[in-house]
């Protein structure tokens with residue numbers, strides 16, 4: 241019987257052929273936790289270990305990342321960071337400290353995940369690595385603690401939804417628009433418990449960065465994982481290693497099959513308060529904004545920063561708007577400095593923060609005020625998401641955010657390209 | 658505590674669907690190991706008075722996709738800390754589902770319930786049945802995978818692994 245990509249990867253890690261609906265215990269390749277999830281995972285791990293003296297199953301495969309509230313805004317959080325540093329040192333785990341960047345970008349850049357791997361991360365956007373062709377899924381802290389101890393996790397082999405894109409994206413229309421559109425079509429629960437396979441000729445020319453953007457928002461449809469077919473996949477971020485791309489069998493069984501022609505797709509915007517509340521930009525154009533944000537694990541790579549710089553070059557943002565930019569990692573930050581992107585953006589009025597989550601999750605660094613409207617490249621616009629339930633958050637591509645920052649209202653980037 | 662009674666806090670209609678983890682406990686309060694501190698902010702952005710009304714043993718009843726969004730285990734922990742005995746929804750988001758079971762907070766998926774605010778429910782966890790004492794209607798929950806039932810029976814994943822040392826399917 242034919243297998244989907246998820247069934248192939250889960251079979252390889254189960255030591256037997258498994259198919260959708262089956263429960264299986266799998267060996268993982270790598271795991272990860274952040275400063276939101278690691279403290280609880282460490283606590284649960286210590287309770288599980290008790291007095292047995294057991295260590296993390298494979299410390300080299302458990303990187304810890306301090307990114308959700310970094311640098312620490314309070315002494316309480318700083319103490320949690322101390323706890324993570326001490327645990328990493330004690331167990332011999334790699335630690336990515338303040339300024340290194342967002343966990344998901346680091347996992348790919350530092351080769352903790354490769355095509356075909358099975359990755360379990362204590363963060364819901366772990367599915368981002370599906371852009372690289374890995375089966376990557378998010379779990380909570382106690383689940384992760386059990387993997388820290390055993391190197392294994394139980395999973396139900398998911399059904400797969402196949403989403404095929406035909407045609408070609410127009411200039412100024414990006415992977416973010418494609419995935420926002422898809423989220424609007426499937427809804428926030430459209431792929432709950434399921435895996436998604438993204439495929440079709442429209443995706444073949446897309447960069448790894450764009451593929452990660454698409455896989456990232458699988459989480460916004462409730463999916464267990466989202467994997468982009470590896471046709472045309474090229475490594476990026478200075479990565480250079482050999483890999484065997486994994487394709488589904490021709491007779492693999494899918495729960496559903498969607499086909500979208502993206503040729504006439506216009507920029508898409510998610511309006512408050514849910515990422516599946518998606519409209520074509522023409523519907524919301526002219527909405528006043530006070531705050532523009534380019535950042536988060538979905539859209540803060542060099543590709544996105546360049547997209548914004550292309551629009552902002554030689555121009556200045558609207559006087560009533562502040563533009564905050566948070567690069568996805570220190571490497572992205574350095575690359576943006578080296579090629580002049582950062583200078584262009586700062587001359588246009590942007591403010592840079594250190595590479596981290598901060599603004600996206602509302603922990604610190606740039607919380608909006610009451611009644612303010614934000615246009616953001618992030619993946620979630622739930623009420624209160626950025627730290628203030630009285631702010632309104634719209635989501636779009638870096639091009640939409642840059643164009644909107646220029647005009648002070650939500651703007652189709654087309655006129656600047 | 659396989660059988661117990663509790664009073665319902667129902668979130669119905671559009672408000673009861675897709676209640677995300679940011680609404681259960683906003684991200685800005687999650688960076689702490691002091692689980693008691695979560696109690697002051699539980700459900701803050703959707704139902705600010707919930708934390709004052711909720712009593713030990715109360716039951717939350719919601720619609721579709723309860724607990725969608727982030728992987729934060731602080732969401733089910735916050736509900737457990739304020740005394741919620743069980744959460745009932747038509748279905749749950751997957752990470753929240755696993756997290757709740759792992760920390761020993763019982764969940765029941767009842768796809769067709771019509772339970773309203775203030776109802777008093779008799780819950781039988783072992784049988785997965787819920788009786789609404791106001792209407793007399795008994796609902797049957799969707800059966801969970803056996804491994805989840807086993808984890809819950811131990812009171813959570815920590816105790817389960819202390820006992821078994823590994824997963825037993």
Ligand code: SF4
Nearest residue numbers: 365536537597600601
């Ligand atoms: S950038 Fe935002 S969505 Fe991504 S991991 Fe950080 S907090 Fe989560």
